[in-house]
Amino acid sequence: MNKPFAVVLDASTSLCNKTGSWRTKRPEYITRLPPCNSACPAGENIQQWLYFAIEGKFFDAWKVMVERNPFPAVIGRVCYSMCEKACNRAITDGAVNINLLERSIGDLAIAKGWEFEKNANYPGKKILIIGAGPSGLSAAYFLKKLGHEVTIYDNHKKPGGMMRYGVPRYRLPNNVLDTEIKRIVNFGVKIICDKKIDDICAAIKEFDAVYIAVGASIALKPDVKIESGSNIVDAVGLFQKLENEDKDLPYLGQTVLVCGGGNTAIDAARSSLRLGAKNVKIIYRRTIDDMPANENEIGEALAEGIEILCLRTISKVDKNKIFVDKMNYDREASILSKSGELEILYADSVIFAIGQSVDKDMFSNIEGINVSENGVIEVDENMMTEIPGVFAGGDAISGKRTVTHAIAWGKKASNYIDAYLRSTKVTKPPKNEVITFKRLNVAYYTKNPRKNVFIPMDISFKEKDTSYSGKKIIEEASRCFSCGNCFHCDNCYGYCPDGTIIKHKDGSLEFNYDYCKGCGICASECPCGAIKMIEE
Amino acid sequence: MLCQLEGSQAIARAIALCRPKVVCAYPITPQTHIVEGLGELVRSGELSECEFINVESEMAALSVAIGSEAAGVRSYTATSSQGLLYMMEAVYNASGMELPIVMTLGNRTIGAPINIWNDHSDAMSARDAGWMMFFAETNQEALDLHIQAFKIAEKTKNPVMICVDGFILTHAYERVDIPSQEEVDKFLPFYSPEVCLDIEEPLAMGAMVSPDYFMEVRYIAHIKQMKAIETIGSISEEFFQKFKRKSGGFLREYEIDGAETVIVSMGSVAGTIKEVIDELNANGEKIGLLSLICYRPFPADILNKALKNAKKIIVVEKAFAIGIGGFLSREIELAIKDKEIVSVIAGIGGRNITRSMLKECFLQKNNNQSTKFLGLNEGIIEAQ
Known part of the structure; x- marks a missing residue:
């Protein structure tokens, strides 16, 4: 090729000029905490299971749900969806219908008979849980996951606590509740109903730890x-x-x-x-x-x-x-x-x-378990009562009495109980910065208003069936903005004026700091706020 | 095929016959009809395999043409006046990168004050930009020059600007002979440059060149353009052989043999001048005309030869530089030594150039002024 002198050069020649040295600020791909995850009392990784749902990987989505919540089908019905209130999409064209998606995937799990993955046998300790409500069952599930042997006593005819005796059937049908409890039993948790425990002090000798999750059953x-x-x-x-x-x-x-x-x-x-x-x-x-x-x-x-x-x-x-x-x-x-x-x-x-308040009479003759004037059991920062190894949680210790909060208490208690039994301390993982609406570039998202499913309801105890099927789950999950986390839209890749973004085969992106001049266009054009400019 | 056509439409048809792959332009009077015509030809499918790219400015228009030409396809744009100024950085880039773009300049003066009419101020603003520049005398020549332009540009790897007087040519209807597609295809081969952008074989065009080499780059460009004079001549000759019509080349002579006074002009004003010459020579005057077609590269030797026998040279020029005077006359002074050269600035901002004005001007003897302004309203000047 006869190239004109100096006017046409080989492409490689200018690469020796590492223009990255001009930079005063550096873009970085970061992970911000999406508001839905942040708002969920149970700490579900909602964004992660939405990602799986978008890909049609419903089993994987369900597995992410049950990492934090053993009751997707129940929660998908009775949760008051703090996630949707926090959802950044609520500001534009309506929050993602997270609750309905959770219900839909929870129902799919029931239809398909999905079970919890049993972990390797671990020589755990014996734990007694008093009360088979959402908090007790949740604690049992998480403790079992940690390898412990768990028994639950409940004084009702059937397990479920407030999920059964507090939520009307038109909101939560029995078959849904029964199946999700059965799954916990299949997982290896022993539930004994119609059993009143009179002597907690005696029980503590038989078990290594006790979790009181008796709820607040006495009407004020x-x-x-x-x-x-x-x-x-x-x-x-x-x-x-x-x-x-x-x-x-x-x-x-x-x-x-x-x-x-x-x-x-x-x-x-x-x-x-x-x-x-x-x-x-x-x-x-x-x-x-x-x-x-x-x-x-x-x-x-x-x-x-x-x-x-x-x-x-x-x-x-x-x-x-x-x-x-x-x-x-x-x-x-x-x-x-x-x-x-x-x-x-x-x-x-x-x-x-x-x-409601806690049944004070239950603990009147037990030294070390005190019920406060507000009608809750007093516990320390590790959810433990004055009796070592006896913990309490759920409605019994808190004023925020929803099924979701109770499940969260169960998970929390399981960590404290496990730490107590291993003589360690619970360490809290660091929390990323929550991504706010103003950090998003919503112009890049196609308008797609929330479709509220309204089915006129018969005034009966029968539930109305609104669950989505496969394609609709994907459609609704796809409305997720992916706040604060890269979803591989490649906007940065397209906008970088210096072509300094390297796209790997798996779709992941990386900055080539040899040539990035730090102009910040990638960060300002990122739809979901997943790029941060950091002072050099 | 003979047609009665508006100049702009004739140019549009000529461009279409040259089969460009990319046409992009931004509208500006008096050039607009050309690209409108091309837009219609692309839409109707008459000009196929051509991308008509709408842009938001002249700067973008030429930049797009630079991109497509660099990618190896024949590209065309057109502009006028302020449009040319707006694209000026890209004008230099196109020649600096040796990209054989063809551009039509519908000549119009430059504001402020704003004025949409014809003179050559816009062309003069680009005379040092490294483009080859040709001025058309008639609509037929405008059509012919565009067909030659692609061939000249692609052969010499240099962009070409064809200047056509705004309104006088662009908007006037004249009889034009439009060649057939077959004839044009025989004259103008398929464009396939050796050096072009290719993702398989990456190249950098116009990247930084240090002081160690920059002067050489410019020197080479100068030598190349001076050498292009041969190519221009041979292509004009080839055009004559194929189309049986003398068009293009460097200059056109009229009544030059034995002429004592030779008028030099560029563009459409030659038509009026010829009529004046006919009238005066019938009364015994010895006046000839030399209509300059090729302005860049400046054919100094050819001009020198043509003006050898002239005693007096009158340059009728449609642009001048404030603070020094006419461009063309200064350049002719460099080529012709020891002859009386009078600069006549005429037709500025679309002012009519009438036969009586020219007659009076050509007959004036013993002139002390070396620069005259044709038809200047002395009353206004004095009042100021």
Whole structure:
């Protein structure tokens, strides 16, 4: 080839000029914590299982879920989805429907009969767990994973705790719960029901450690004057009778008034409708925005015709005549006061769902297990009571009483118990910086609004079936922005004006710092904030 | 095929016959009709296997042409006036990288104040950019020059600019003879450069050259362009053999034998000058015309020879440099020694050049002024 002198050069000639030396800032691929993972009480690696779901690798996705949560199908129904509230996509066109995806993959696991992978036999210790609720079962699963021998005692007819006796069937059908508990049993956890433990001190001699996960099963008594002949029902008791198919259900009548603002109140109101009540009202002392209940649940209750009366408290119940005080609420100052205005309502029954506490009597004669005034068991920073080797967790120690939190407590307790038994300490892995919306470059994501599945519901105890099948799982999972973590879109590769990004065969990318001038275009054009400019 | 065509359309048809693979341009008066015509030919499929690339500026237009030409395909663009200024960095790059791009310059003056009409100021701004430059006298010559341009450019590895007077040629209808595709194909071979960008065999074009070599690079470019004079002559001759029409080359002589006064001009103004010469020579004057077609490379020796017998030379030029005067007359002074050379600045910003003005100017004797401004309104000047 006859090349013009000096005008056309061999390509290699300018490579000796390592322009990377001009750089004052260096781009680096980093890992930021996605907000969904950060918000999940159980610490699920949601983004990771979404990646697998996008690839159609549902079994791998499920395996990632059960690393942190042994109940995907249950959680996919009853979790109040803190992940979706934190999801950065919520700011543009609606959060990824993480909860429904978890349910769908959880249901797939049930249909396919997927089981937990048994680990090599490890000469573990013997552990007793009191209470087969979400926290106890979760602790059992994680302790079993760590190689210990676990036995659970529960005083109910069936295991499941609040998942069975606190969540109505239209939200969580029995077969789903039974299958996921059965999987834990198949994994090697022994569950003994209808067993009351009277002597924890004796049990501690038989076992190396005890985990008290008895929940908060005692309904709080309302501070309300109740005249004789009034028909008062407590929500927890009602659910338990319902679950046990007790013939002797409390009489609710046509008109029901539910007092409370949490999820239990909503569940009680909606269950009342299903038991034949025609006119159901919820009464709550603050405004609807202050209700601790999940907003979807509130929405569905309203859709079913339940009325929510806000800024009211019951002062007296006299047979079917209910005396109500109207309230004033100053949210900023958090001051709730009676307005002086009164109202009289009529109802055939009043259900109180104003909170629960631990059964204090259970521990009254045990020295070293103290129940505080708030109705929770006192534990140290390692979740241990004053008795060495006796731990407590779940609803029994916490005010955040959701199934997801209980599962998280179970996992946490398993680590503390394991560390205690091995005489080591629990070390917390460092947490990456959470990626905020402003770090994303959302213009690069195709608009694809969230599709809310709305199936009109029969007012019955039958669950509505909304689970996605294979293709739809992939479609919905693909809406994930992959916040804070490279998803190989190759934007940086395309934009680098100096061609300094090396693309490996496996798709991974690397900066060639010999020639990167540190212009920062890669970082500013990265859709998901996975490149950080670092001062040289 | 004989047609009555607008100059721009004739040029568009000529370009299409040359089968470019890439056409890219940004609209600017008076060049716009050329690329509009090409756009239509590409869309209709008449010009096939050609990518018409829309760009956002003249800078991009020529840069795209540089890219495609470097990749080894015949590329074309067109512009005028400020458009040429805007692409100027790329103009130098194209010649510096020896890329045989062909560009039409629809000649228009340069603002401010803004003015869309014809003169040669824009062409003069690029006269030192290393491009070969040709000026067309008629629409037919414009058409013919474009066909020759690709051949000259590709043979000498140097970009070529064809200058056509804005409006006077670009927008005027004239009879043109359009050659057939077969004829053009026989004249202009398929373009396949030896050196071009290829991902299999990477190259760097126009990378940094140190002071140790830069002067040599420029010297080689100069020598090459001076040598290209031979190529231009032989291609013009070959064109004549194939198409039976004298077009291009260096200059065209009119009534030169025995002429005492020789007028030198570039572009379409030659038509008016010829009419004036006919009228004056009928009355016994001895005036001839030398219409310069090839402006770069500057054919000094050829001009010298042609002007050998002239006693007086009047250069009618459509551009001048503020602070010194006419460009063309200064350059002719370098080629011709010891002769009276008068510079007549005419037609600036589209001012009409009339026969009576020229007649008066050609007949003026014993002139003290070496630079005259044709048709200057003295009243306005005095009032200032």
